Amino acid sequence: MLIKPLGEESLGVRSMSLYVETKDLKILIDPGASLVPFRFGLPPHPREFDALKAFRGKLMNLADKVDYIFISHYHRDHFTPPYSSIYMGTGAKDYELVYEGKVVFAKDYETVNPSQRRRGIGLFKAIQGLVNKWVKCDGQSIKVNNTRLIFSTPIPHGKPGSRTGYVVGLGIIDESSSLGYIPDVQGPLSREAVEFALNLRADFLIVGGFPAYLLGGSFKQEDLNEANNNLVTIWSNAKPKKLIIAHHLLRVINWRDYLPSGIEAHTYASLLGLSDNLLEARRRELYEVENPGRDYISRFKRGGVEE
Template sequence: MRVIPLASESLGVRSLATFVEAGGLRILIDPGVALGPKRYGLPPAEVELKTLQQMRKKLQGYARKADIVTISHYHYDHHTPFFEGLYESSSEDYAREIYAGKILFIKHPTENINFSQRKRAWAFLKNAEAIAKKIEYADGRSFDLGGVTIEFSPAVPHGSEGSKLGFVVMVLIDDGSKRVIHASDIQLLNRRSVKWIIEKNPDLLITGGPPTYLGPRATGSWETGVKNLNEIILETNAEVILDHHIVRDKRYPEFFDELEKRPKTFAGYLKVEDRPLEAYRRELHKIEKGEGAEVPFRL
């Protein structure tokens, strides 16, 4: 099995897009990239917009190779919509290239879903149904694809139990020699997700940490995230790739320091420098204006 992280906060955009080659199958997980429209009251810096275009180009390249596409939920950093979007770097052409002729395993569009994601799911399916090879609602189901098993969790909260952000599905890919779980936006904050991951006992876990960058709105999420991820590490001894929401917080290396086994970011897994652009948006705007500011990565 070959796992290729494609785009994430440590690579400069909002995403957890991943490409997996297993048993002759080529699987694209959560094919979306986006930028936060406002952070510190500021729009994306120019370097963020440039990086978004680079990540979009990379994503489209891997989409052309994929046989299967999975979508954990309908936020735009996890799937590419069919509209023209500046901060999603999206278009109908990009979306068609990703989904046309592919088998789509997707979060159920009407069950365990909030109003916002239900609308987005409807818009997605209105366009995708006519061009996809096949669409399966994946929640809680398992698919045997000729020596490779793709299993999806039941719908679990997007973050804490009772989250207003709705639900997501995790995916396990097992080729008989390696088990990989991709757990988008569980944020390590709900017990249902933790129990499912431990039960499935992955060799590699790809997940997003808690949204500690939200400050008071995420009170307690740091401690809960550390506790839950340490439990997963101790119970499974899985290698962990940790990225996404936690890397929007400049303090994310300190979060990593509190874990029983130090994870890698997407960038770290790819052996390149972390470039958490959004976390340093204030500094990036100052640099672009010629004002004095520093960031801990190359521009």
């Protein structure tokens, strides 16, 4: 099994995008990325736009090579939308190149929060006539020759009852190894995420990390404690060969300080043999050392997109 990270915070953008290849299939997982419009009161630094452009280039180069796409949920950093956006690095017709002729395994947009539902329906309508097939994948198990795809039932996006809705996790199992992908579970913070990881017992396990950058606001110390207890349960019982911590946790520079002791964590960047490139977490620093000037900043208006 080939696992190729494409975009993620350790690679300079908000994303969890992957390319996975087995003898039986080639699949793009969550083919999207975004930049947060304002962090530390500052718009994205030019280096972040460079990283976003690089991500889009890698994604588009792979798009015509795959037969399958998986969309875990409808936050904008997890799929390519049917419109142009500077914060997602998309042109107006990019989505056609991404989805055309593909079998799309997608989270059921009827079991998400209202904003995700609107986006899911909008994407579904936009790509009708383009895709080979659209499959609402929640809870399904699908076999492609000797490769199995196991989709979780809906898992809370972070805390149970969160207003940000639900995601679907994915397990890919072939004759050589297995991958578990559990995005945006923020720690994890739910029993459903822990149970999916324990049932998979994947060799490579990717878990969306705790949003430490929101600690003291919408997330409390007790949430971090719960997330770490759950992570220890997964580490001790599922015993992955490699545990990859991704996404929300890597929006702070000292993200490893928030992990429980004894856990060996990898990142998307380290899987590629690279150092972490935490551009969003370093945005204030980047402006200090490479200030693009007032004219650059004045082009951006407050507001914009959520993740």
